[in-house]
Amino acid sequence: MITNTELTQKGNVFPSKIISFSKDVDKIYFTTEDDVVLQITILRDSVLRFRYTTTGTFARELPYAITQHASIGYNELDIEEETSFYVITTSKLICKVSKKDLKIKLYDRADGSLINEDELGFHWEDSYEFGGNIVKMSKVSHDAESYYGLGDKPSHLNLKGKRFENWVTDSYAYGKDTDPIYKTIPFYTGLYNKKAYGIFFDNTFRSYFDFGQERRNVTSFWAQGGEMNYYFIYGPKMTDVVEYYTDLTGKPDLPPLWALGFHQCKWSYYPESKVKDIAAKFRELQIPCDAIYLDIDYMEGFRCFTWNKDYFPDPKRMVKELEEDGFKTVAIIDPGIKIDKDYWVFKEGLENDYFCKRADGPYVKGKVWPGECYFPDFTNPEVREWWSGLFKELIEDIGVKGIWNDMNEPAVMEVPNKTFPNDVRHNYDGDPCSHRKAHNIYGMQMARATHHGVKKFSHPKRPFVITRAAYSGTQRYTSTWTGDNIANWEHLWIANIQVQRMAMSGFSFAGSDIGGFAEQPHGELFTRWIQLGTFHPFFRVHSSGDHGDQEPWTFDEDVTDIVRKFIEFRYQLLPYLYTAFWDYTEKGVPLIQSLVMYDQEDGNTHYRTDEFIYGNKILVCPVLEPNAKGRRMYVPRGEWYNFWTDEKIKGGKEMWVDADIDSMPIFIKEGSIIPKYPVQQHVDEKKIEEIVLDIYYKEGKENSQFFDDSHDGYEYTRGRFCLRTFKLTGRKDQLIIQQHKEGTFASDCKKFKLQIHGLPFEIKNIQLDNQTKSLEHLQINGCLTMIIEENFAELDLNAK
Ligand code: GLC
Numbered sequence: 001m002i003t004n005t006e007l008t009q010k011g012n013v014f015p016s017k018i019i020s021f022s023k024d025v026d027k028i029y030f031t032t033e034d035d036v037v038l039q040i041t042i043l044r045d046s047v048l049r050f051r052y053t054t055t056g057t058f059a060r061e062l063p064y065a066i067t068q069h070a071s072i073g074y075n076e077l078d079i080e081e082e083t084s085f086y087v088i089t090t091s092k093l094i095c096k097v098s099k100k101d102l103k104i105k106l107y108d109r110a111d112g113s114l115i116n117e118d119e120l121g122f123h124w125e126d127s128y129e130f131g132g133n134i135v136k137m138s139k140v141s142h143d144a145e146s147y148y149g150l151g152d153k154p155s156h157l158n159l160k161g162k163r164f165e166n167w168v169t170d171s172y173a174y175g176k177d178t179d180p181i182y183k184t185i186p187f188y189t190g191l192y193n194k195k196a197y198g199i200f201f202d203n204t205f206r207s208y209f210d211f212g213q214e215r216r217n218v219t220s221f222w223a224q225g226g227e228m229n230y231y232f233i234y235g236p237k238m239t240d241v242v243e244y245y246t247d248l249t250g251k252p253d254l255p256p257l258w259a260l261g262f263h264q265c266k267w268s269y270y271p272e273s274k275v276k277d278i279a280a281k282f283r284e285l286q287i288p289c290d291a292i293y294l295d296i297d298y299m300e301g302f303r304c305f306t307w308n309k310d311y312f313p314d315p316k317r318m319v320k321e322l323e324e325d326g327f328k329t330v331a332i333i334d335p336g337i338k339i340d341k342d343y344w345v346f347k348e349g350l351e352n353d354y355f356c357k358r359a360d361g362p363y364v365k366g367k368v369w370p371g372e373c374y375f376p377d378f379t380n381p382e383v384r385e386w387w388s389g390l391f392k393e394l395i396e397d398i399g400v401k402g403i404w405n406d407m408n409e410p411a412v413m414e415v416p417n418k419t420f421p422n423d424v425r426h427n428y429d430g431d432p433c434s435h436r437k438a439h440n441i442y443g444m445q446m447a448r449a450t451h452h453g454v455k456k457f458s459h460p461k462r463p464f465v466i467t468r469a470a471y472s473g474t475q476r477y478t479s480t481w482t483g484d485n486i487a488n489w490e491h492l493w494i495a496n497i498q499v500q501r502m503a504m505s506g507f508s509f510a511g512s513d514i515g516g517f518a519e520q521p522h523g524e525l526f527t528r529w530i531q532l533g534t535f536h537p538f539f540r541v542h543s544s545g546d547h548g549d550q551e552p553w554t555f556d557e558d559v560t561d562i563v564r565k566f567i568e569f570r571y572q573l574l575p576y577l578y579t580a581f582w583d584y585t586e587k588g589v590p591l592i593q594s595l596v597m598y599d600q601e602d603g604n605t606h607y608r609t610d611e612f613i614y615g616n617k618i619l620v621c622p623v624l625e626p627n628a629k630g631r632r633m634y635v636p637r638g639e640w641y642n643f644w645t646d647e648k649i650k651g652g653k654e655m656w657v658d659a660d661i662d663s664m665p666i667f668i669k670e671g672s673i674i675p676k677y678p679v680q681q682h683v684d685e686k687k688i689e690e691i692v693l694d695i696y697y698k699e700g701k702e703n704s705q706f707f708d709d710s711h712d713g714y715e716y717t718r719g720r721f722c723l724r725t726f727k728l729t730g731r732k733d734q735l736i737i738q739q740h741k742e743g744t745f746a747s748d749c750k751k752f753k754l755q756i757h758g759l760p761f762e763i764k765n766i767q768l769d770n771q772t773k774s775l776e777h778l779q780i781n782g783c784l785t786m787i788i789e790e791n792f793a794e795l796d797l798n799a800k
Contacts, residue, residue, distance in 0.1 A: 501594075
């Protein structure tokens with residue numbers, strides 16, 4: 001049933017006038033004549049939560065999206081009663097609540113400008129069939145307002161003019177604008193008058209967002225049950241909005257560094273000899289790779305937590321041998337448990353009553369890869385605990401390093417709605433409900449239980465999990481990929497959009513099936529896709545295998561060489577990516593930023609889709625068309641160095657950039673200092689005693705950081721990290737680099753090899769920590785090069 005805000009207008013009910021008001025610490029309550037209560041919680045000066053009930057009482061808090069660790073607290077709170085409004089003022093926001101109809105207006109406290117205003121505001125419709133309400137909210141949308149976010153929607157980056165549905169769905173071979181697909185992230189960022197705000201509609205029922213499609217000047221969102229419950233996050237910077245949303249719904253721990261390397265996957269590599277051959281080929285061709293995946297065929301009849309002993313007679317030995325060669329093994333685990341009385345997981349689940357049931361009692365039965373299955377109720381904490389424990393053998397005994405959760409929408413084959421029927425019952429952490437409410441978080445709870453299991457049995461190392469289905473907050477537990485895409489150029493465009501959108505939705509650790517899952521790419525498409533993937537936080541080739549191979553050497557030698565070059569580049573940039581990842585885990589800073597997020601004040605960025613900033617200093621733009629020798633792209637404001645030529649360009653305009661098949665447009669922001677490793681065949685292959693710092697001269701100041709630790713384990717949480725902050729100050733005749741070090745981790749790095757780009761003067765004098773150094777330390781090797789001790793405090797290069 002698709003409810004439509006306008007079509008169902010007749011059934012809509014609206015709140016009447018406010019008759020009482022009260023305050024309880026950080027919560028303010030407004031009650032209307034007809035017993036509607038609006039609760040406004042002040043989380044921060046710039047973050048308010050709005051929650052409405054039509055019954056006089058509120059439901060239990062939802063247990064899934066919001067983390068306990070969110071930072072809350074405000075500086076100022078003042079409430080005044082005016083003739084027509086109650087006025088709530090914090091140090092950042094003014095919120096007016098209309099006495100006659102509960103409508104909200106939100107203003108920027110600093111300049112009094114209107115940020116967001118209710119149109120019809122909160123309204124609802126009785127849900128005759130299920131009880132409760134269909135809850136609705138509509139807001140005024142302005143002509144120049146833009147919208148971003150919502151997870152994995154494969155549509156234009158700017159959501160304006162479109163309507164979307166949120167219902168986690170297995171979407172094999174989806175296409176542009178297919179909706180809904182695998183994830184539900186009911187959070188968007190609005191941008192109006194250069195100011196950004198966010199709305200997170202935390203409601204796990206099937207929900208909808210309409211950004212001016214139904215009525216041009218109205219943005220609305222609604223859900224088929226539950227409460228109208230949304231968080232309003234004021235920026236005004238887009239990055240602040242996304243960072244606070246991520247703080248609210250949770251940041252992940254650092255992944256092990258190997259998880260940021262290159263991963264090779266296929267459905268499926270088996271038997272063992274095939275897996276070994278693939279691994280050997282990577283090493284033979286010297287193409288870096290850190291992980292190899294086992295898809296469903298490693299199991300015995302697709303029974304989770306078993307091994308097919310014909311294909312894999314001694315998994316422990318195989319995993320160990322792969323590990324000795326620098327490969328981590330990642331294995332798939334699906335939610336469907338085969339109905340088989342002789343299968344221990346099935347027996348345990350049955351004995352303990354852990355499987356989901358229909359409303360009238362029978363178990364939910366559904367077909368997946370193993371045939372008829374039952375499905376654990378991951379919304380039950382006891383079931384999650386049990387599930388976590390099932391990983392002991394795989395992780396602790398056999399040594400598998402990562403788990404891949406798939407089909408967890410949950411996907412059910414050969415049924416019209418591709419998932420459980422609505423009447424299925426769930427525990428929902430002690431607040432039992434139907435599948436209507438639990439569907440969108442089912443996959444998330446599976447990934448959560450998996451994460452806990454992998455974490456427990458990997459200790460003291462860090463876990464690695466990847467999931468297909470997700471709801472807001474899933475980024476706390478796992479990485480993700482964009483599901484079953486297709487090997488065509490349109491899907492390269494989609495992959496680029498989706499990973500940017502996920503980053504804007506708080507979930508940065510994402511990537512696509514490089515090369516396409518369904519069908520087979522030709523060498524050119526595969527190459528362009530590897531180029532894009534080099535700059536995606538999660539970097540994995542995967543394919544269904546139905547249409548041929550998809551390894552870096554499948555095509556021709558030229559392709560192999562270019563692919564190797566880009567994968568090598570990924571490995572060189574690992575310290576930069578790891579630093580960005582650390583920033584994400586600390587502050588929620590997205591790992592990649594769409595241009596609009598990078599420079600929201602420049603209207604030219606609002607509808608750009610292809611270019612993005614990797615970390616906060618590297619601008620990339622994938623080539624998305626066949627036979628290209630380059631492309632037009634928009635370079636955002638500021639000065640940038642062409643990575644390949646060191647040519648310096650002024651942004652704020654669209655331009656042609658050469659990029660033959662062995663290249664792609666990459667630019668470095670002036671003033672940046674980029675740490676680089678030497679090429680390795682896998683993470684930590686080498687003891688790295690010398691790290692390159694690529695320094696891009698700027699007249700002015702710029703800060704860069706470089707975070708390092710032991711690349712696995714939790715010592716970094718106890719101060720065993722090394723965070724270097726570099727301050728670059730450039731003048732016409734001088735370049736100063738200062739280093740400030742924090743943390744107690746002593747890495748292998750003894751020296752920095754500085755590579756200085758774009759220096760506009762000839763160096764006559766070098767001062768290193770106040771000592772004059774001979775000019776012999778300088779070498780010209782393409783660019784100016786100099787090797788210095790890693791613990792320097794200040795380097796001063798000047799023309800005097
Ligand atoms: C699903 C997954 C895909 C996997 C396949 C077999 O289609 O999305 O990645 O290879 O199932 O397990």
